[in-house]
Amino acid sequence: MKHLLLGDEAIAQGALDAGLSGVYAYPGTPSTEVTEYIQLAQAKQPSGVQCRWATNEKTAMEAALGMSYMGKRALVCMKHVGMNVCADAFMNAAITGVNGGLIVLAADDPSMHSSQNEQDSRFYAKFAMIPCLEPSNQQEAYDMMAYGFDLSEQLKTPILLRVTTRMAHSRAVVNTVDQPRQQNEKSMPKDVNHFILLPAFAKRNYAELVAAQPSFVAHSEEDGHNVYVRGAKPEKAILTTGIAYNYLMENYDPAMGRSILRVKQYPLPAALIAQMVKDGAKEILVVEEGQPVVEELIRGMVPSDVVIKGRLTGDLPRMGELTPDSVRKAIGLDPLPEHAPEAIVVGRPPALCQGCGHRDMYAALNEVAREYPNPRIFGDIGCYTLGALSPFHAIHACVEMGASVTMAKGAADAGQHPAIAVIGDSTFTHSGMTGLLDCVNANANVVVLISDNLTTGMTGGQDSAGTGRLEQICYGLGVPQEHVRVVVPLPKNMEEIKNVLREEINYNGTSVVIARRECIQTLKRHLKAAKKS
Amino acid sequence: MKKDIILAGVGGQGILSIATVIGEAALQEGLYLKQAEVHGMSQRGGDVQSNLRLSSEPIMSDLIPKGGADLIISLEPMEALRYVEYLKPDGWIVTSCVPFLNIPNYPELEKVLARIKAYEHHVLLDVEALAKEAGAPAQAANMVLLGAAIPMLGIDHDKMIAGVARVFARKGETVVNTNIAAVEAGYNYALSVR
Numbered sequence: 240m241k242h243l244l245l246g247d248e249a250i251a252q253g254a255l256d257a258g259l260s261g262v263y264a265y266p267g268t269p270s271t272e273v274t275e276y277i278q279l280a281q282a283k284q285p286s287g288v289q290c291r292w293a294t295n296e297k298t299a300m301e302a303a304l305g306m307s308y309m310g311k312r313a314l315v316c317m318k319h320v321g322m323n324v325c326a327d328a329f330m331n332a333a334i335t336g337v338n339g340g341l342i343v344l345a346a347d348d349p350s351m352h353s354s355q356n357e358q359d360s361r362f363y364a365k366f367a368m369i370p371c372l373e374p375s376n377q378q379e380a381y382d383m384m385a386y387g388f389d390l391s392e393q394l395k396t397p398i399l400l401r402v403t404t405r406m407a408h409s410r411a412v413v414n415t416v417d418q419p420r421q422q423n424e425k426s427m428p429k430d431v432n433h434f435i436l437l438p439a440f441a442k443r444n445y446a447e448l449v450a451a452q453p454s455f456v457a458h459s460e461e462d463g464h465n466v467y468v469r470g471a472k473p474e475k476a477i478l479t480t481g482i483a484y485n486y487l488m489e490n491y492d493p494a495m496g497r498s499i500l501r502v503k504q505y506p507l508p509a510a511l512i513a514q515m516v517k518d519g520a521k522e523i524l525v526v527e528e529g530q531p532v533v534e535e536l537i538r539g540m541v542p543s544d545v546v547i548k549g550r551l552t553g554d555l556p557r558m559g560e561l562t563p564d565s566v567r568k569a570i571g572l573d574p575l576p577e578h579a580p581e582a583i584v585v586g587r588p589p590a591l592c593q594g595c596g597h598r599d600m601y602a603a604l605n606e607v608a609r610e611y612p613n614p615r616i617f618g619d620i621g622c623y624t625l626g627a628l629s630p631f632h633a634i635h636a637c638v639e640m641g642a643s644v645t646m647a648k649g650a651a652d653a654g655q656h657p658a659i660a661v662i663g664d665s666t667f668t669h670s671g672m673t674g675l676l677d678c679v680n681a682n683a684n685v686v687v688l689i690s691d692n693l694t695t696g697m698t699g700g701q702d703s704a705g706t707g708r709l710e711q712i713c714y715g716l717g718v719p720q721e722h723v724r725v726v727v728p729l730p731k732n733m734e735e736i737k738n739v740l741r742e743e744i745n746y747n748g749t750s751v752v753i754a755r756r757e758c759i760q761t762l763k764r765h766l767k768a769a770k771k772s
Numbered sequence: 773m774k775k776d777i778i779l780a781g782v783g784g785q786g787i788l789s790i791a792t793v794i795g796e797a798a799l800q801e802g803l804y805l806k807q808a809e810v811h812g813m814s815q816r817g818g819d820v821q822s823n824l825r826l827s828s829e830p831i832m833s834d835l836i837p838k839g840g841a842d843l844i845i846s847l848e849p850m851e852a853l854r855y856v857e858y859l860k861p862d863g864w865i866v867t868s869c870v871p872f873l874n875i876p877n878y879p880e881l882e883k884v885l886a887r888i889k890a891y892e893h894h895v896l897l898d899v900e901a902l903a904k905e906a907g908a909p910a911q912a913a914n915m916v917l918l919g920a921a922i923p924m925l926g927i928d929h930d931k932m933i934a935g936v937a938r939v940f941a942r943k944g945e946t947v948v949n950t951n952i953a954a955v956e957a958g959y960n961y962a963l964s965v966r
Contacts, residue, residue, distance in 0.1 A: 243795060243805070268811055352810070409808040409834040412799065482834070489833035563837035576861050577839030581853040583879050583887055587782065589818035590874065622816065629876075699811075 244413045246406040247272035249377040250316075250344060252413070253384030255280060258420035260311035260339070261289035263299035265669060266698035267318030268353040269407035270346035274316055275701070287422070292695075294704040295640070295669040296321035300328035303341060307397075308434060310426030311339040312388050319347040320354060322363050324640065324670070329397070333367035334436055334444045336395040338428045340388030347403045349529050349560040353697075355620075355639065357558070359529035364399040364505055365536075368448055370455050371399040371505040372464070373481035377411040379503065383464075385420070390458065394451065403528050405560065406482050456506050464504040467511040469518050471496035476520035477570070478502065478512070478537065480527040486566040487526055495570070507536060516541050524569060525549035528561050588628055596756035597623040599728035600690050601631045603736040604661070607744065608633075614657050615650055619643035619671070621663035622696045634661060641670025647685040648678045657744040660687045665695040668705035672712060678749040679717040686743045687751045690728075692758035700761040713751045722750035729756065773803065774827040775926045776836045778855045781847035782872045783815040786914045789939075790845060791824050793918055797927050797935030798826045808834040817874050819851055826926070845921045847899070847914060848872045849884050856891075864893040866921045866962070868913070870900055895920050895962050906957035908950040915951045919958025923966060929959060 244252060251273045254262065264274040277290045289306070293299035296317045306313035315325070322329065322345050329343060345360035364371030372387055374380040380402065387398045432440045459465055470476070476498040479487050484501050491497075498515050502508065515523070523545060525534040534549040541547070548554040554569045555561065564574060591598050601623075608614035618624055618634030619642065626633040636646055643660035644667075651658040662671050667689050678685055691709055695701040705712055713723045724743060726736045736754070743750040757765075777794070779787040791807055798805050808823040823836045838857050843864045846852030852867035859865070865888060871881050888894050897920055899913040908915070915936065922932050936955055940948045 241799075243799060245809070272811070405808055405834045408811050409806060410795070411806050411831075411834075412804070485832040485834065489837065563833045563835055563840075567837065575837055575839030578856040578859055578861070580857050581887055583883055584850055584854045585875065585877050585879060587817075587819040587851075587875055589783065589816035592816060625816065 240415050240417065242413050242415060243410055244377055244381075245272055245408060245410050246377050246380050246402055247346070247408070248276045249381040249413045250384060250400070250402070251276035251280070252415055253381035254314045254342070255288065256416050256419040257385040257388045258312050258422045259288055259314055260422045261303065261306045262314045262316060263289075263293050263303040264316035265293050265296050265299055265321060266695050266701045267321050267346070268698055269348060269404045270316045270318045270321075270344060271698045271701070272407070273314075273344060292702050292704070296325040297328055300325035300332065300343070304328065304332050304335070304337070307337040307339040307341040308428060309339065311423045312341075313339065314342050314344060316344045317346070318354065319345055319358050319360050320356065320639065321345070322360055326363070329363065330367050331436060332397045333369050333448060334441055335434045336444065336448075337391055337397055338426065339423050340391035341397040342384065342387045342391060342400050343397055344400045344402070346407045347401065347529055349403055352404055357529065359532055360399065360401045361505065361529065361532045364401070365532070367399075368452065369396050369399060370394070370458065371401055373401045373503050373505070374406065375482050375484045375503060377406070377409070377413050380406065381413045381415065386462075394455065394458070396448070396451070401481070403482060403560065452506070456509055459504045459506055460508040460510045462504065465500070465502050465508040465511055467500045467514060468498065470498040473498040473515075473518040474521045476500065476515050476523045478515075478523055478525050478533060480533060483526040483528045483561055483566070486561050486563045487570070489563045490567040490570060490572055502533065507533065507540065509540060512537060512540050516545060520545060522546040522548060524554060526555065526561070526566055526569065589625060590628065591622060591625050592759050594759045595622070596692055596728040596754065596759075597626065597690050599730055599733070600688070600736075600754040601626045601633045603728070603733055603740060604659070604688065605631060605633050607737050607740040608657070608659070610741070611657055611744070614659065615647075615655050616659045616661055617643040617646045617650070619660070619662040619666050621666050623661060623663055623690050626661070640666055641674055644671045644674035644685075644687055645677060647687070648674065648681065648683040651684045652681070656684060658685045659744070660685060662687065662689055663696070664689055664691040664693065664705055664709060665703040667709070668703065668712070672716060675713065675718070675749070675751070676716045682748045684747050685749055686740070687749070688740075689751060689753045691753050691755040693755070694758045694761045696758045696760065700758060700764065709753055718749055718751050722746060722748065723753070724751070725753045725755055727756055728754040773926050774829070775825075775843065776841045777824040777826070777843045777845060778836060778841045778858055779822040779824060779845050780851040780855055781820055782851060782874065783817050783820045785847045785872065786911070787820060787822055787847060790914050790918045791822050793915075793932070793935050793939050794824060794826070794925065794927070796939050797932050800935065801927060801931065803828055804831050806831045806834050819854060821855060843921060843924050845917060847917060849881070849888060849896070850879065853884065853887055862893060864895070864924045865891050866895045866917065866924065868899040868917055869896045870898060895965060897958065897961050899958065902957045902961060903954050906953040908954040908957075912951055912954035915954035916958035919955035920962040922955070922959050923962050
């Protein structure tokens with residue numbers, strides 16, 4: 240059947256059609272739509288696929304490993320920086336190996352459209368010494384799910400599927416199979432010790448992983464995802480990976496006669512690279528989306544007199560995503576005639592929605608903070624990061640999920656007062672709770688302001704893990720009940736909110752202020768749904 | 773047949789519904805299609821765009837090269853100008869003339885409109901007023917804009933109307949009819965000024 244699908248949706252449908260038993264994920268652009276698609280499919284036609292959001296990427300990865308342990312197929316989805324959160328589980332899943340097929344989807348965001356860095360997840364596959372798949376279009380993304388699960392079960396290893404924003408959020412027609420594969424039956428691992436990473440067992444496992452590397456390379460060379468075509472003028476060659484191939488082909492003229500090696504599966508196909516050199520390649524242009532991963536790797540795989548060009552040599556931009564234009568330039572073509580940019584156009588940065596509770600929270604916080612000589616407000620990841628911009632200019636730091644709480648603690652340890660953390664409800668349960676326990680144990684002089692909009696807002700309103708239980712969580716972590724305060728961020732409550740903030744800032748110890756009002760976007764959706772029913 | 777289209781606007785205005793209708797009609801025509809969208813942070817009132825590529829041959833890049841777009845369709849006049857680098861020298865700009873004012877430094881509207889008029893191939897229209905005249909709600913303004921772009925799309929008018937009908941079918945006959953009325957209003961306007 241033919242469907243018009245986003246890359247993310249193609250991955251989701253591919254997983255369902257490949258006998259998926261569970262998807263585990265924390266929302267993050269550009270990966271969110273994979274899990275949402277599976278949730279919607281399960282709501283329409285339930286087939287017992289677990290698809291509830293996880294609290295963070297680490298819990299997701301571990302639960303998926305548990306599903307795989309039981310012989311079933313599991314998918315973990317996250318944005319690139321989520322890989323850092325789940326890295327402990329991910330790296331060690333490479334050592335335990337898998338029972339049921341396990342695919343880890345990492346959606347990278349070069350150019351940082353909606354992220355704080357542009358790290359390339361292919362490094363993680365290399366680091367963990369596992370195979371990595373990098374589809375170049377939506378159809379391949381769909382097809383690679385069945386292939387990836389089969390390969391994972393055959394090689395007994397997790398597989399990393401790496402996509403980037405333009406794959407994840409671009410639509411194209413995808414042909415799907417008529418008959419989905421059945422889910423795996425439950426089956427225990429044949430050798431339980433494989434999953435017990437005591438040093439004695441781990442050493443044996445690691446030796447097996449090292450010994451398996453040549454077979455991983457052989458699959459890269461023989462399974463048809465990596466294709467080498469000798470050109471009529473083979474001294475100039477191009478190695479291109481994933482969606483970068485599309486930008487190349489958008490511009491490429493067959494008369495150029497270059498040898499082209501197209502890579503969609505890692506580890507790199509050493510034999511195909513050797514063949515390219517044997518055919519006479521004196522110069523290899525590496526066209527890859529993301530960081531110069533391949534460009535660095537192949538320097539150790541070809542003779543030193545072969546010139547390697549790419550992002551490190553300035554032939555392509557060192558940073559940011561590729562475009563048809565940057566690749567066009569790299570292969571020596573003149574730009575298309577174009578209009579000059581219009582000087583009259585000004586920037587239109589995103590902003591908090593009108594009527595959003597974060598706005599009222601920041602309005603109150605800013606007024607109170609101004610009463611102190613040098614306040615420091617540590618922000619976190621979510622819509623409320625926009626509090627850094629006009630008109631609020633409210634935060635003085637924002638690094639990664641949960642850092643607001645612990646950076647405020649560190650600052651308080653260094654003598655800062657007031658030290659205030661601003662964190663959303665979903666980010667708090669993702670990675671803020673452990674930091675709050677650190678604060679409590681040290682009775683750090685911080686105020687943790689949880690801006691609770693009852694959802695994961697930035698990514699479009701997914702369920703938030705702690706909804707309805709934030710006070711209990713804070714009590715449980717040891718925050719005194721009288722210092723867990725709840726306010727409703729509305730203009731009419733401004734004086735009350737300011738008083739609560741003042742009292743807790745002046746309290747010498749750890750306190751929590753929860754500013755709770757539903758996200759205006761999910762509220763609209765809920766009202767609309769209620770009207771219909 | 774090959775059409776590269778940039779859809780532009782402000783997060784929340786509804787450019788993706790325009791893309792959905794064009795996509796529906798294109799697929800019925802058996803055309804290849806690629807559509808790159810913007811999700812995430814920019815959707816909160818920031819500038820948004822979508823690259824829509826239609827072709828009778830397979831399409832490689834998800835992104836339109838600079839100087840490659842046949843058409844910019846924009847729900848906001850300044851946003852139309854944001855992407856002129858991507859427009860072919862003889863490409864069309866079809867845009868609403870109604871500004872979306874959510875920034876303090878929005879340029880003088882008259883100057884923005886003058887810049888649009890400086891392009892030989894442009895259709896500038898008040899989509900909200902035309903929607904109202906056609907008896908359609910304000911939410912159908914994007915369908916007026918779609919209608920105004922039909923003459924440049926390379927897909928027959930009747931096939932586009934059929935696409936509108938299919939996309940809105942599950943919302944009932946009234947919604948289908950008001951949206952078609954909105955599309956026709958835009959279409960007729962574009963024919964009258966072209």
